[in-house]
Amino acid sequence: MNGASRHQATNRVDAGRRRLVQAAALGACLTAWPVAHAASGGPVRLRDSRLLMGTQVDIAAESQEAALLRPALDAAFDRMDRLSSVMSHYEPTSRVAAIGLAAGLMPVPVPPELMQVLQMAQAISRRSDGAFDVTIGSVGHWHFDPQNPHMPTPAYIARHLPNVDYRRLVLDARAGTAQLTRPGMRVDAGGIAKLYILAAGIDTLKQHGLDTALINGGGDVVAISRPAALPWRVGIRDPRAPAKLLGTLDLRHGFVASSGDYERCFVRDGRHYHHVLDPKTGYPANGPRGVTLVGGELAALNGLGAAAMVLGTDQGRELIRHTAGVEGLIAGRDGDMWITPSLRSRLMAA
Template identity: 50%
Template sequence: MPKPRIIDAGRRRSLRGLGGLSLLATGMFVRPALADPAVHRASQQLMGTRVDIVVQCASAAVARDGMAAAFAEMTRLEQRMSRYRPDSEVSELQRCAGRRAVRVSPELIAVLRTAGQLSARSSGAFDVTVGAYAGWQFEAPGTHVPDAGELARERPLVDYRQVILDETRGEVLLHRPGMRLDLGGIAKLPILDAGMQALQRHGLRDAMINGGGDVLASGQLQGRDWRVGVRDPRAPERLLGVLSVSNGVVASSGDYERCFFRNGRRYHHVLDPRTGMPADGPHGVTLVAPDIETINGLGAAIMVAGEAAGRKLLAPLRGVDALIAGAGAPWMSDGMARRLRAVQPSAVS
């Protein structure tokens, strides 16, 4: 397992992200004070993105041990849920699709249970069986658009109702041969949350984990809430504003991260389960909640379902602030409008 890159703020005065507001690769940022020896940071590549941890702790040794434990736990779960690893539980499910059930970990059962519930609530706008659309390649230089015939052959394999859970036995069956899972829209938050729990077991209560546009925040940083920048999905080099968060989660979905252009059209990785083509709904969704359970996967569902349907999905939720960015002015819930603050241009380095 690759070792996390651990940097003490007091030893790296010029580190990007320290001293003033600084944009991270994911479009989120934090503000550790310049040269504070109690602020520690580690980074590692996980789940196809960069994951950053920042903690405040007087003991550098405790901080290092806690962050290493968090990365170890997140790596363990990623290895179980990755569709790219042949030894993962997800790969085993796919090999056994249509033939037999597979005994899997409680963590994967929980993720699939959440996925099924969200799929039902969103009328199939969210569906982890979109993994059957296997021909898409979004990473350069091997980008690829499947042809219509390929998508038509794969479409019958996309149906969340064919993922059969037996929670008593701890088993999962993909009912049809050829079915494939893509947990990218719903496994990341539980994996990051497991990392946060590992930090807290080491006594690190003031901590932030930032992974690919999703941020979990616990406690505060130097007596102030953590500050998280919200990227404008229509112009990702700009920020729509800044959120202050303590003991909560900010989850962002967008069509600007994994995408490419071909023949004047932009193709992105959020696929519509009904067609196998990139969703043509909002460009991005940002959600703020006190816990991951309330909003896990919801951003991707709204990007497929569209703004009107997304607002209906949000209506019964309590304690959730939301921003949906389409072609026009972004729509914000009342709570998000109160929470989001403009960022001073001079504050961004």
């Protein structure tokens, strides 16, 4: 259990509505399911929640074989916890921290999972011309817990901003190493690691024999569903009014990923600070209120929302339009909403 909290739902839902309503981008509220109970001879369903990556992570799954569920969920949580420890820039013993400690000195061996995340980071950095930059950690640790916020001093940010440069992260996939070429540089994989870790959790569930499951972590959703099952129903928050749903959509397989200025944030001296940092300034981006993406492939959309938040509505819209297999919406700071036609056609009233 690793000291993480867990709880299980105990209420029934109608078997004909085997769907989960989840508010993408903010909430962590799942509709309740019976625990280890088959409704009308149907599949057994189980839900569990734990604290990982600084947020609540929920898994909901079902199987015809009740004995598969608990071991599968435990294994998925364990794998996500291990990957989080490897990729956290807050953890002084993580591989990400080791890359920073060796900056300007030597390459650092990294596990294959971290190599994949860093390769994804480089890919979206190139596509967005640096609007996403995994070396944003060079400007210091920001903490967006409203109860205990922390930000680097302006002098620290100004002094270290020249170290933010994704082109100085050198990856050697054959040797399995990563190197920052300038002293003082740091990696912060938070903007791209979470969705990868959630997808790894789904992969673990599949390896343990499950074919219908959903994982939500802080509003990012990953789902699989067998052909005969009803799809998952996912709620899309309205970034202009985060307490409300813009609508819902059915999801059989793939991802719903959201970024917003209302998610991890705090207010200091009358100014609103949120977790999507602009690599050009070292401060929170002044772009849209929020971006939500829907797609079937992790590599296509991972990091894309953060990049669009930095680029702004016009350039972000073009970035999404030119990404095959990805639907999306952008809520502008002026109250306007842009939605791809394919996503608009899928949205249903909440």
